[in-house]
Amino acid sequence: MASSIRVRAIANGETTDVQTLIQHPMDSGFIRDDKGEFIPAHFIQELTFEHNGRPVFIADWGTAVSKDPYVKFTFKGGAKGDDLKVSWIDNKGETDTATFKIQ
Amino acid sequence: MTVLEGDFPVTRRLVLQGAGSVALAGLGVVSLRVPGTLAAANDKYPQDAFKQKDGKEAIRLLYGRPIEPSDKIKLDAPEIAENGAVVPISVSTSLADVTTIAFVVPENPNVLAAYYRIPQGTMPSVANRLKMAKTSNVTVIVESGGKLFSATKEVKVTVGGCGG
Numbered sequence: 001m002a003s004s005i006r007v008r009a010i011a012n013g014e015t016t017d018v019q020t021l022i023q024h025p026m027d028s029g030f031i032r033d034d035k036g037e038f039i040p041a042h043f044i045q046e047l048t049f050e051h052n053g054r055p056v057f058i059a060d061w062g063t064a065v066s067k068d069p070y071v072k073f074t075f076k077g078g079a080k081g082d083d084l085k086v087s088w089i090d091n092k093g094e095t096d097t098a099t100f101k102i103q
Numbered sequence: 104m105t106v107l108e109g110d111f112p113v114t115r116r117l118v119l120q121g122a123g124s125v126a127l128a129g130l131g132v133v134s135l136r137v138p139g140t141l142a143a144a145n146d147k148y149p150q151d152a153f154k155q156k157d158g159k160e161a162i163r164l165l166y167g168r169p170i171e172p173s174d175k176i177k178l179d180a181p182e183i184a185e186n187g188a189v190v191p192i193s194v195s196t197s198l199a200d201v202t203t204i205a206f207v208v209p210e211n212p213n214v215l216a217a218y219y220r221i222p223q224g225t226m227p228s229v230a231n232r233l234k235m236a237k238t239s240n241v242t243v244i245v246e247s248g249g250k251l252f253s254a255t256k257e258v259k260v261t262v263g264g265c266g267g
Contacts, residue, residue, distance in 0.1 A: 046148050062153040064216035064234045066189045072230040
């Protein structure tokens with residue numbers, strides 16, 4: 001299966017900009033389906049970014065993060081070709097991990 | 104506990120002086136009677152805080168400490184969001200030694216939306232997209248040098264993003 005994680009990480013000399021899009025329903029548990037039943041909550045809880053093995057950004061999310069979440073941050077350091085490892089775990093225990101090269 | 108009580112009147116005055124005091128009062132963070140033993144668990148997912156329906160309680164669970172409004176936080180959010188399911192919100196700050204950034208939407212069913220841990224060497228700025236059930240203030244709380252600062256902006260929501 002193709003990765004749920006898409007990352008664009010660009011080194012700008014002293015800093016690296018990281019933009020991430022993840023495919024995930026981010027169901028809040030407050031929405032009903034066609035039959036009027038609540039769709040159970042299903043959302044990413046923790047999203048971690050590691051640059052060369054060092055955590056550079058950790059997102060803890062609740063149900064109010066939009067479907068197919070987007071997040072952007074910037075860290076000092078990072079060079080073209082470095083590894084950026086991204087992983088998430090949701091409230092059902094599902095996970096995904098992918099490693100990207102900084103551009 | 105003695106220390107906390109000593110700090111209390113000063114902090115309260117600062118909070119009340121701030122421009123955002125009305126918004127903060129709405130969140131309930133002006134009432135600062137919290138146990139001195141609560142420390143922010145900075146290393147794991149704050150499960151209980153994310154379940155809270157009440158802003159005051161979520162903030163108490165997350166930090167357990169007083170918060171001051173700050174003009175050094177730049178909170179970018181639309182004045183009117185046509186679609187509450189996707190509201191782009193970003194924050195950046197000139198405050199130093201930022202360790203966490205939290206987004207709180209008091210009118211949402213679960214008030215804590217996102218909590219970001221910022222390791223040393225990462226810039227104190229983040230952009231994300233949040234769901235908003237209806238028109239509400241959005242408050243961002245920045246932890247800087249162990250102290251807490253906030254900025255608030257109202258976002259008018261035309262179509263809510265939490266269904267129901």
